[in-house]
Every structure is written in structure tokens, then in C-alpha cells.
Amino acid sequence: MALRNKFIISGLALSTLMIFGCSNDAATELKATQPVAEKIPYLVKSPHGDRNDPYYWLRDDERKAPAMIAHLEAENAYYDAYRSSYADLTATVEQEIIGRIKQDDSSLPYVKGDYEYSTVYEAGKEYPIYQRRDLRVADAEPEVMLDVNELAQGQAFMQVSNMQVSPNQQLLAYMVDPTGRRQYELRIRDLTTGEDLPDRLQGLSSAIAWAKDNETLFVIENDPQTLLSTRVLKHKLGQPAAQAELVYEETDNTFYMYVSNTKDGEYITISLSQTVSSELHILDADTPNAEFTLFAPRERHLKYSADHIDGRWIIRTDMDAPNYQMMQVSHADIGDKANWQPLIAPSDDVFIQDYEVFTDYLALNERSNGLRRIRIVPWQDPAAAQVVAADEQAYVMSFERNVEQATDTLRYTYSSLTTPATIYAYDMSSGEQQQLKQTEVPNYNASLYSTERTWAKADDGTMVPVTLLYKKGFSKDGTAPLYQYAYGSYGSSSDPYFRSTVFSLVDRGFVYAIAHIRGGQEMGRQWYEDGKLLNKINTFTDFIDVTEHLVAAGYAHPDKVFAMGGSAGGLLMGAVANMAPQHYRGLMAHVPFVDVVTTMLDETIPLTTNEFDEWGNPKQKAYYDYMLSYSPYDQVSAQDYPAILVTTGLHDSQVQYFEPAKWVAKLREHKTDANPLMFKTNMTAGHGGSSGRFARMKEIAEEYAFILNLLEAK
Structure with a gap:
């Protein structure tokens, strides 16, 4: 050329x-x-x-x-x-x-708290149905939490972009976009009655976080023109939307912002991120009226994220590590990155894409030679880390929904251009795995096709x-x-x-x-x-x-x-x-x-x-x-x-x-x-x-x- x-x-x-x-x-x-x-x-x-x-x-x-x-x-x-x-x-x-679509399909169920959750599609219907089953009741039938087909009636567009069940499992907070502009409305459903509460907040991003009191939610307000998410609001159930309290405001308009709960539910986090830097603020979910605490001050060309387990924070960061490294800090020592301690050293050849934290293991989703793989690292013996094997030239492994930390089982999805998404349960202690579900693809025969990798x-x-x-x-x-x-x-x-x-x-x-x-x-x-x-x-x-x-x-x-x-x-x-x-x-x-x-x-x-x-x-x-x-x-x-x-x-x-x-x-x-x-x-x-x-x-x-x-x- x-x-x-x-x-x-x-x-x-x-x-x-x-x-x-x-x-x-x-x-x-x-x-x-x-x-x-x-x-x-x-x-x-x-x-x-x-x-x-x-x-x-x-x-x-x-x-x-x-x-x-x-x-x-x-x-x-x-x-x-x-x-x-x-x-x-x-x-x-x-x-x-x-x-090639199995029209009456359902997701692999997962258990959280007292319920087993799943997503169902019915034949001929455009939208998902979100349901759960009470594990405390023998042979309980699934109950519908949210049928998006019903929400979509009379609407040219309908999207539910986030749903979060309250800690007591009785309320469902969900975000609705009826136009496609990604300006969301918060709605709250009483799962005992199936009816929505009067609470409605509009002009939001899709982020939701619950406090442990089951009546306080944290959401993010979008600017109606720029859609910048700069203001974190605290909403108490039953209060008028106009009385939502401003708890954080970002003045740098180059940052994106998100609120969520840590996987263990102990903390609410405000995550701020731009192309080359990030910052995290945290709040004990037991004290929603307290002030957020800065995890570590933002710095130009420093990115990090963190999740909590057993009194310590596990951190993924590019500090002195373009391909990222893993670090940790006790909760008592947050506030200064000088207190972070190394866990997994950086590599020139392997990029750390994502991670999952368990009681006895750290699971890493890495990129090696351009392919996404999974590596399991025991806390007690990091040198004994194991890479989950694959047998195709080109593939992708990614984490499935893993909601428990106190388990030896990791769920992950394997896929390639010829292999439909296949979910496995991987025993991190033994290395054994079990196929739980493979996406059923009608009118498809994998043996007829080949996938290959080449380099230009x-x-x-x-x-x-x-x-x-x-x-x-x-x-x-x-x-x-x-x-x-x-x-x-x-x-x-x-x-x-x-x-x-x-x-x-x-x-x-x-x-x-x-x-x-x-x-x-x-x-x-x-x-x-x-x-x-x-x-x-x-x-x-x-x-x-x-x-x-x-x-x-x-x-x-x-x-x-x-x-x-x-x-x-x-x-x-x-x-x-x-x-x-x-x-x-x-x-x-x-x-x-x-x-x-x-x-x-x-x-x-x-x-x-x-x-x-x-x-x-x-x-x-x-x-x-x-x-x-x-x-x-x-x-x-x-x-x-x-x-x-x-x-x-x-x-x-x-x-x-x-x-x-x-x-x-x-x-x-x-x-x-x-x-x-x-x-x-x-x-x-x-x-x-x-x-x-x-x-x-x-x-x-x-x-x-x-x-x-x-x-x-x-």
C-alpha cells in the first residue's frame, strides 16, 4: 500500500x-x-x-x-x-x-439467598421474563418477578438494563429505558404482591446499589443534554423523587461514574473512570447515612478497581504494570495506594482482563497471545496456579455469574466461532469440571465447520x-x-x-x-x-x-x-x-x-x-x-x-x-x-x-x- x-x-x-x-x-x-x-x-x-x-x-x-x-x-x-x-x-x-434460536429457552439458574433465579424466553415473544423459585418451599413453582413483554405492550422500544433485588429479597429495583436514549427510570417492585411502588425517579443512568436497610437506594442522575453522570443520589423508599439527597458530585466531566454493591454486599461503591485514570469511594452498606470514604486518590495514568472479602480489598491496577497486576490492602489501610501489597506480579505477555474473588481462591480472566483464558490462584499457594485448558485454536473463556464467595466452584463460559456458549462448573480444588449448559442452536451442526487463526x-x-x-x-x-x-x-x-x-x-x-x-x-x-x-x-x-x-x-x-x-x-x-x-x-x-x-x-x-x-x-x-x-x-x-x-x-x-x-x-x-x-x-x-x-x-x-x-x- x-x-x-x-x-x-x-x-x-x-x-x-x-x-x-x-x-x-x-x-x-x-x-x-x-x-x-x-x-x-x-x-x-x-x-x-x-x-x-x-x-x-x-x-x-x-x-x-x-x-x-x-x-x-x-x-x-x-x-x-x-x-x-x-x-x-x-x-x-x-x-x-x-x-437458529431456541425460542422457548431459559438461562442456567443461579442461587442467591433463599431463591434460585433464572431468565426465561417464551416462544414467539420478543422479551425476557425474569423469575425465581423459593428454595425454602418443597417443589415450589417459579414466580415471575418481571415480564418485560408486559412492560413493552404499546411501546415501540423497551429495555430493562439493570435489576437488583434488595438484601431482604422482598423488593426489586429495576431501570427502564422506553426510548433507546439510555435515560432510565427507576422503578421498585414489591415481590410479595407483584405491584410496583409509587416511587419513580427519572433521568438516571442504569446503576443501582442497595443499602442493608432495604429502604435506601443509591442511583446516578444523568445530565439531560450531555448524559454525563455526575451526581449520586440517595433515595429513601416512600419519599418524593425531588427529595432524593445528593451524596456525591463529580466536577471533572471527563469521568464516567457508576454505583454498585461489592459482591459480598458489605459495601456500596462509587466507581469513577476515564481512559487513563480511576477512583473509588466506598460506604458501609449498614450505614447509608454516613459519608463515603475515598479508597485512593485519583492520579493521572493510574487505574484501579477493587472488591471486598473478609476485611480486605483485592485490587486490579495498572500501577507500574501496563498489563495490570493484582494487589491487596486491609480495610483499615485504605486511603493511600502506598499501603497496597502485591499479590500477582505483572507480565509483559499476559494481560489481566478481569477477576473473581473467593474465600480460598482468586480467579483471573487473562489475555494470553490474544485469547481469553482463566487461571486459578490458590491464596495459600500462588505458585500452584492452574490454567483452565482449551483445545481449539481460537476461543474465549469468560466468567459466568458467580454470586458466592465461600465456594470452591467457579462458573465460566467457553465459546468459539464453532462452539455455542457452554457453561461449566470448575472445581478449583481438584481441577475437575462439569458441563452445566450449552446454548441449544437448532438447525446447526458444529461438525460442518472449522475455525482457524492466522496472522496478517x-x-x-x-x-x-x-x-x-x-x-x-x-x-x-x-x-x-x-x-x-x-x-x-x-x-x-x-x-x-x-x-x-x-x-x-x-x-x-x-x-x-x-x-x-x-x-x-x-x-x-x-x-x-x-x-x-x-x-x-x-x-x-x-x-x-x-x-x-x-x-x-x-x-x-x-x-x-x-x-x-x-x-x-x-x-x-x-x-x-x-x-x-x-x-x-x-x-x-x-x-x-x-x-x-x-x-x-x-x-x-x-x-x-x-x-x-x-x-x-x-x-x-x-x-x-x-x-x-x-x-x-x-x-x-x-x-x-x-x-x-x-x-x-x-x-x-x-x-x-x-x-x-x-x-x-x-x-x-x-x-x-x-x-x-x-x-x-x-x-x-x-x-x-x-x-x-x-x-x-x-x-x-x-x-x-x-x-x-x-x-x-x-
């Missing part, structure tokens, strides 16, 4: 829509009816020079402006007209995907891991279509979990590839550092290098490469579209973050101030220039682009709908090809798309049918 450092690269022309399944008449009609957004001059102010943004008018924070709504509806109608020609294909794929060499010599899935009998002869996915931001790793939906592509001969590019954390903390701020370009070039590697190695035909990313992965798709459009037949960009500079200049937009250490602060010229050089919206040019499908939600609070709306409008203005550019706005959803499980499957089917129609039409 000699021209990689130039962000404008000519594509290979695909001259008519006919090659994508449209007749000449249909192509002419589609082109004639494609929405054209009005251009209205608008200057985006910046200390480094103002920029004209003629599509800025598409932003309406109230989501009500008639001209804006009309434009989004016109885009939806245009997409509906385009996809009507392959409606049967979409319906077929949708039925295939839904056919980036321009700078870095080896980038890639996880592959394909049907057995696949030959690396360069004829197969490829569906390549990546994310590559925030240190969020793209693990090779089982995804039942993708078999609708794999069964049609596709190779499915997950590119573990820099910006994630698959290969440790440095992998993340090398893909953010002034290193962000590595994220995009890694993805392109993976594509080139897979084509050169015979995994894919060069004219049958499709790629998908969402949110920050949508930024990846936008950057790749500008930098190397000739490599891709089609790109799918879901809720894409594509207007990087304008968004990061506006501190009224949710997430902006929290993410200066991720993308950079454009008020500083070095970051402004660098971000502008890759921002997909700003780098749109007169060149050929691949076919592109863009989706968003009108109520998205993470990436505002107007970013992709403006991007599509600018692409329509400048692109020189006749390839389809489709834009769909879910008018009743937010960042995560539709809330119902079947509605989400329909959205995936629409994406796959878009791809298959492009492929079959050539």
Missing part, C-alpha cells in the same frame, strides 16, 4: 446499478429518486480555523424538526424501494436466523491476529466471498464468541473473519495504546492489511470482500471507505461515528468530554489536524466508493443520528460511482437498534440480504 499515507485513493469503477441486481430502468429510477439533502452554509467554529458544514442543519437535538424528519423518511423510503427487489431473499435469511503482517511489521470461520471442505483457492469484521477502539477486544447469525453467510460459502486490530486490547495494553490518539491510523491500516493478507493467501476473491463495523467500528468503515475503497465490494456501517472533529469540538454532545484521551482534544492543534486527516465525513472526496449500507437510530445517545445522516448526504454529493448507497434510520430506537430479540434478527437479515444481493448480481 504505497499510497496508504494518502487518504484519497482512487477506486475501481463499477459503472451501473445493473450489476447489483437492478435493470437499467430500475437503476435510472433509483438514481432519480435518491434523496438529495439541501445545502445550507454553516460554519463550525474552531480555534484552528472554521469549517463550512452545509449539512449541519440535519442536527436537531429535539428530534422533531419537520425538514429533518422528512429527509430521514425519504432515505428510508429510498432504501425500502431498493430492497423490495430482493424481499424474498431477506425473508429467507430472516427465517434461517430465527430458525501490517505495514510496520506488526503481526495482527485474525480469527476465521468457514465450512469444512473450504479450499484456499481465492474464489470465496469474505465478510470481515472489526471494532478497534477503547481497548475493547473483538473476541471470537459464537454467533449463530453468521452461518447464513458461511453456509453460502463465505469466510467470516474477525480482525483483532490495534485499538482493541487483544494483545495487551500496548495494543490499545498503538491504536488511539496520534496512533489511530494503525487501526485503519491494520484492517486494510488484514484484507490484503486474506486475499493474497487465497481465503477470498478480491472482488467479493465485504466488511462491517458499528459505532467506533463504523468510524473504521468510514475511514476504510476513503482510504482503500478498491478493496471492498460492500461496506456495512452501523451507527457510525464519522464526524469526528465536529463532535469532539462540541462538549454538549454525550461522550465528548469523556473521550479526549481516546481520540484527542481538537482544541489542541496537533490533535485537530490529526483527527481531521482521518475523519470520514471530512475526507469524503470525488472518487468511486463501494456499495454502502448505513444504519442509525433516531434516539441514539452514543453516536447521534445526524453524523451518519450528514455523511450519507456528503457521499451522495461527491461519489463518482453508481454503486448503491443506502441509509436506514430506526425512528424508534437508539444505539443498540431494536430492543426485541426477533426485531434485532430482522435487522441482521436485512444486512446479510444486502450483501447477498450484491454478490449474486455480479
Whole structure:
């Protein structure tokens, strides 16, 4: 890629829509009816020079402006007209995907206190039912705590994002989002009567913590504009919402905040975190009217988290340890990190992702060579630590719900691209394990598929891991279509979990590839550092290098490469579209973050101030220039682009709908090809798309049918 450092690269022309399944008449009609957004001059102010943004008018924070709504509806109608020609294909794929869902499924029950809890899905219903069974009563029938299907009646969107049972097991606190904007309402249900209490608090984050008095809750208030969570409120049952007491307020708007209980229930914690630092405040759950205590003062470039057991705190921290280490401190010595004592030394090769604390053991979820594994460390003999074995090339192990500390049994989930999620009970004393549940996948036969790991060499010599899935009998002869996915931001790793939906592509001969590019954390903390701020370009070039590697190695035909990313992965798709459009037949960009500079200049937009250490602060010229050089919206040019499908939600609070709306409008203005550019706005959803499980499957089917129609039409 000699021209990689130039962000404008000519594509290979695909001259008519006919090659994508449209007749000449249909192509002419589609082109004639494609929405054209009005251009209205608008200057985006910046200390480094103002920029004209003629599509800025598409932003309406109230989501009500008639001209804006009309434009989004016109885009939806245009997409509906385009996809009507392959409606049967979409319906077929949708039925295939839904056919791999066990509709009347239930989760593995877990025991907490006097009850056994589980989640149930009933055939044909969109939403879960949360239930429990009283273990004190012989042969007791499960009782429904919360049926989300009932909450969703009459609602276009419904999500319950957190539920916490009170210590006396009689009350259920839960958070409801009826719009998709992630502005929650706290509700309290009396589990003895099944009725909700009058208490309602609105405009909250999803966090909940109970005090031991069973009548005091701690929640977090969201700013209605920025959605920043800066105020912790204490609510007493029966009091008016307006009388909720402010107990903590954060003045630094770069921090996220969360409240929760320690696993043993002894403490309430306020967790504050930004990209490079964190802080914890704690309160004895027996004394909800006391003041919170600072666990250790925040420091720039110091991150930590802690959980409590038997009078001491177990700490995961990056102090002098980029890949994290484990430390401990007695409760009497909190307040100063100088009192922390080492437990598990840091490693240059192994990244500590997560941990679980038990009476006799510490369980670590680690990343080794890019794969998530589990290591068990006995407190009495740390040298006797054992790694839980796996026998596939690529897999992921993660902790299942573990609610007890006084046990030798760890529950964990094993999954791979060919192995559905399988929950095991692992005896930490003997090393023996028992399979408790494997997700049942109808119409799926694991023996028909293979998963593989390969490595792509980036321009700078870095080896980038890639996880592959394909049907057995696949030959690396360069004829197969490829569906390549990546994310590559925030240190969020793209693990090779089982995804039942993708078999609708794999069964049609596709190779499915997950590119573990820099910006994630698959290969440790440095992998993340090398893909953010002034290193962000590595994220995009890694993805392109993976594509080139897979084509050169015979995994894919060069004219049958499709790629998908969402949110920050949508930024990846936008950057790749500008930098190397000739490599891709089609790109799918879901809720894409594509207007990087304008968004990061506006501190009224949710997430902006929290993410200066991720993308950079454009008020500083070095970051402004660098971000502008890759921002997909700003780098749109007169060149050929691949076919592109863009989706968003009108109520998205993470990436505002107007970013992709403006991007599509600018692409329509400048692109020189006749390839389809489709834009769909879910008018009743937010960042995560539709809330119902079947509605989400329909959205995936629409994406796959878009791809298959492009492929079959050539």
C-alpha cells in the first residue's frame, strides 16, 4: 500500500446499478429518486480555523424538526424501494436466523439467598421474563418477578438494563429505558404482591446499589443534554423523587461514574473512570447515612478497581504494570495506594482482563497471545496456579455469574466461532469440571465447520491476529466471498464468541473473519495504546492489511470482500471507505461515528468530554489536524466508493443520528460511482437498534440480504 499515507485513493469503477441486481430502468429510477439533502452554509467554529458544514442543519437535538424528519423518511423510503427487489431473499435469511434460536429457552439458574433465579424466553415473544423459585418451599413453582413483554405492550422500544433485588429479597429495583436514549427510570417492585411502588425517579443512568436497610437506594442522575453522570443520589423508599439527597458530585466531566454493591454486599461503591485514570469511594452498606470514604486518590495514568472479602480489598491496577497486576490492602489501610501489597506480579505477555474473588481462591480472566483464558490462584499457594485448558485454536473463556464467595466452584463460559456458549462448573480444588449448559442452536451442526487463526503482517511489521470461520471442505483457492469484521477502539477486544447469525453467510460459502486490530486490547495494553490518539491510523491500516493478507493467501476473491463495523467500528468503515475503497465490494456501517472533529469540538454532545484521551482534544492543534486527516465525513472526496449500507437510530445517545445522516448526504454529493448507497434510520430506537430479540434478527437479515444481493448480481 504505497499510497496508504494518502487518504484519497482512487477506486475501481463499477459503472451501473445493473450489476447489483437492478435493470437499467430500475437503476435510472433509483438514481432519480435518491434523496438529495439541501445545502445550507454553516460554519463550525474552531480555534484552528472554521469549517463550512452545509449539512449541519440535519442536527436537531429535539428530534422533531419537520425538514429533518422528512429527509430521514425519504432515505428510508429510498432504501425500502431498493430492497423490495430482493424481499424474498431477506425473508429467507430472516427465517434461517430465527430458525437458529431456541425460542422457548431459559438461562442456567443461579442461587442467591433463599431463591434460585433464572431468565426465561417464551416462544414467539420478543422479551425476557425474569423469575425465581423459593428454595425454602418443597417443589415450589417459579414466580415471575418481571415480564418485560408486559412492560413493552404499546411501546415501540423497551429495555430493562439493570435489576437488583434488595438484601431482604422482598423488593426489586429495576431501570427502564422506553426510548433507546439510555435515560432510565427507576422503578421498585414489591415481590410479595407483584405491584410496583409509587416511587419513580427519572433521568438516571442504569446503576443501582442497595443499602442493608432495604429502604435506601443509591442511583446516578444523568445530565439531560450531555448524559454525563455526575451526581449520586440517595433515595429513601416512600419519599418524593425531588427529595432524593445528593451524596456525591463529580466536577471533572471527563469521568464516567457508576454505583454498585461489592459482591459480598458489605459495601456500596462509587466507581469513577476515564481512559487513563480511576477512583473509588466506598460506604458501609449498614450505614447509608454516613459519608463515603475515598479508597485512593485519583492520579493521572493510574487505574484501579477493587472488591471486598473478609476485611480486605483485592485490587486490579495498572500501577507500574501496563498489563495490570493484582494487589491487596486491609480495610483499615485504605486511603493511600502506598499501603497496597502485591499479590500477582505483572507480565509483559499476559494481560489481566478481569477477576473473581473467593474465600480460598482468586480467579483471573487473562489475555494470553490474544485469547481469553482463566487461571486459578490458590491464596495459600500462588505458585500452584492452574490454567483452565482449551483445545481449539481460537476461543474465549469468560466468567459466568458467580454470586458466592465461600465456594470452591467457579462458573465460566467457553465459546468459539464453532462452539455455542457452554457453561461449566470448575472445581478449583481438584481441577475437575462439569458441563452445566450449552446454548441449544437448532438447525446447526458444529461438525460442518472449522475455525482457524492466522496472522496478517501490517505495514510496520506488526503481526495482527485474525480469527476465521468457514465450512469444512473450504479450499484456499481465492474464489470465496469474505465478510470481515472489526471494532478497534477503547481497548475493547473483538473476541471470537459464537454467533449463530453468521452461518447464513458461511453456509453460502463465505469466510467470516474477525480482525483483532490495534485499538482493541487483544494483545495487551500496548495494543490499545498503538491504536488511539496520534496512533489511530494503525487501526485503519491494520484492517486494510488484514484484507490484503486474506486475499493474497487465497481465503477470498478480491472482488467479493465485504466488511462491517458499528459505532467506533463504523468510524473504521468510514475511514476504510476513503482510504482503500478498491478493496471492498460492500461496506456495512452501523451507527457510525464519522464526524469526528465536529463532535469532539462540541462538549454538549454525550461522550465528548469523556473521550479526549481516546481520540484527542481538537482544541489542541496537533490533535485537530490529526483527527481531521482521518475523519470520514471530512475526507469524503470525488472518487468511486463501494456499495454502502448505513444504519442509525433516531434516539441514539452514543453516536447521534445526524453524523451518519450528514455523511450519507456528503457521499451522495461527491461519489463518482453508481454503486448503491443506502441509509436506514430506526425512528424508534437508539444505539443498540431494536430492543426485541426477533426485531434485532430482522435487522441482521436485512444486512446479510444486502450483501447477498450484491454478490449474486455480479
